[in-house]
Amino acid sequence: MDLMTLLPSGVLLKRSRSRPKSLLNISGHKKCSSNEVPLWQRMERTAPVMLYDVHPDTDEGAILSSLFHKTLVYPDFLIQRLFRVQNPILWLHYALKRKQIEQDLGGLDADERRLFHGTYRDRLEAIVRQGFDWRIGKTHGKMFGNGTYFARQASCAHEFTDCGGNKFSARWTADSGFMESREFFRSQVQMPTLGSKYPQFLNQPFITIPGFHTDQDSDDMTNGRPRYKTQTSLAYENGTSDIWSLFNTQTHPLSHYMIVAKVLIGRYTTGIAGLQRPPPYDQRDSLVRLYDSCVDSILNPEKFVIFDNNQAYPEYVIEYRDLRWNK
Numbered sequence: 001m002d003l004m005t006l007l008p009s010g011v012l013l014k015r016s017r018s019r020p021k022s023l024l025n026i027s028g029h030k031k032c033s034s035n036e037v038p039l040w041q042r043m044e045r046t047a048p049v050m051l052y053d054v055h056p057d058t059d060e061g062a063i064l065s066s067l068f069h070k071t072l073v074y075p076d077f078l079i080q081r082l083f084r085v086q087n088p089i090l091w092l093h094y095a096l097k098r099k100q101i102e103q104d105l106g107g108l109d110a111d112e113r114r115l116f117h118g119t120y121r122d123r124l125e126a127i128v129r130q131g132f133d134w135r136i137g138k139t140h141g142k143m144f145g146n147g148t149y150f151a152r153q154a155s156c157a158h159e160f161t162d163c164g165g166n167k168f169s170a171r172w173t174a175d176s177g178f179m180e181s182r183e184f185f186r187s188q189v190q191m192p193t194l195g196s197k198y199p200q201f202l203n204q205p206f207i208t209i210p211g212f213h214t215d216q217d218s219d220d221m222t223n224g225r226p227r228y229k230t231q232t233s234l235a236y237e238n239g240t241s242d243i244w245s246l247f248n249t250q251t252h253p254l255s256h257y258m259i260v261a262k263v264l265i266g267r268y269t270t271g272i273a274g275l276q277r278p279p280p281y282d283q284r285d286s287l288v289r290l291y292d293s294c295v296d297s298i299l300n301p302e303k304f305v306i307f308d309n310n311q312a313y314p315e316y317v318i319e320y321r322d323l324r325w326n327k
Contacts, residue, residue, distance in 0.1 A: 040086050047241035049087040049129050051317065060084075064260060064316060067114070071155035072320075080252060081319040085128045086239070090313055093131070094262065097310040101266045101292055110292075111265040114315070115150035115304060118160035118258050121251075124317065125243045127259060131309050144271025145278075145294045147305040148312065150263050156302065161256040163322070165248075252321065260316040265304060266292025277307045 043050050054061045056079075065079060101110040119127065123136065134148040151157040240246055247257070267281060271294025282289035292311070295301035306312055 040084075041239065043086055043088075043239070044241060048089060049085065049243065050239045050241045051083040051085055051128065051243065051246060052239040054082040054084055054316070056082075064318070067260070068116075068154045068258075068318060068320075071153040072158060076322070076324045077158075077320055078323055079318060079320045080255060083246075083317045083319075085314050085317060087128065087314075090131050093310045094264075094313040097308065098264055101264055101311075105266065111268075113152075113263050113265055113304070115152060115261055115263045116154045116157035116258055117148070117150050117261050117312075117314075118157035118256075120162045121165035121247055121255070121257055124247045124257055124259075127314050128243060128317065131314065132261070132306075132312050133309055134307065143273055144296055144303065145273070145275030145305045145307065147271075147275070147294065147307040148309070150261060150304045150306070150312065152302050152304075154258060157258050158256065158322075161258060163256055164253045251319065254321055255319050256322060258318045258320065259314050260318065262313045262315050263304060263306065264292065264311040266311075268293045268295045268298075268301070268304070270295060270298055271305050275305075275307075 041052055054064070056062070056065065061082060064082060068079065069077070098110050098112065102108065117132070126133070126136070132148040134146060149160075269279060269281070269291045275294065278291040278294055280289055281291050292306075292308075294305040296303040
């Protein structure tokens with residue numbers, strides 16, 4: 001297997017002349033098909049990771065918004081910005097882990113899912129640069145093992161975010177009575193019908209923060225909003241490798257952050273508190289033949305726990321506001 005085929009298009013890596021071929025070409029494995037790698041934009045050669053703004057009017061933005069707003073309904077929850085994470089090294093580790101799980105399953109699919117992960121603002125840079133690491137997480141939410149938690153629904157992940165970097169989870173805030181309960185309004189997204197391929201916006205969910213990756217000249221403004229230069233299904237061309245500034249200076253003071261991740265579920269079983277690794281599925285070899293992940297319910301899993309950091313890739317970051325109690 002040529003490891004370069006695991007990297008997304010748009011990634012430019014310079015091969016060292018002294019690098020042995022064995023690191024780039026592993027025999028005995030078939031090449032990845034084209035649908036296994038994401039469509040990325042061209043990156044800076046010296047940047048190990050870049051974040052690109054996803055335009056709300058693209059297919060990419062519409063699909064992600066519809067997933068988010070299935071349970072965090074507009075206008076109570078308002079998406080401010082959405083970023084695509086382009087980290088070639090993290091993706092390579094993830095792609096290799098997917099191949100390993102598929103091999104362990106005898107060629108079956110690794111059960112890759114797109115799930116939500118709520119986090120505090122001060123952990124975002126570490127996640128997009130280094131990946132998920134359950135060892136730096138808090139002690140709450142560990143009912144199914146001491147791993148990294150992901151949720152099928154955005155509303156569940158929201159409970160583990162903080163507001164404006166205040167380090168108080170939304171669950172604690174709600175339980176303490178700080179959040180005024182209000183009736184949810186209709187969703188901003190109309191789901192696909194027989195005659196449409198993608199979700200359609202009923203209202204515009206995104207707002208633009210002036211000065212961030214936009215040209216404020218009048219020629220580039222349409223109805224008070226930037227006119228983005230973009231292809232139909234890609235984010236617009238501006239990206240940044242200055243992750244710290246993005247999440248610390250170019251942000252709304254009341255923003256929440258959530259990560260949309262690709263997660264390899266593989267074989268799973270019900271988790272229990274205190275697990276440091278998945279339990280064995282074959283007691284004859286309890287040190288090697290382990291499940292790949294744990295869940296809250298075998299029949300209808302809503303929460304997923306992984307113990308190997310390479311089993312998840314932080315695909316997108318959503319910056320949003322909870323307007324139920326602070327408009």
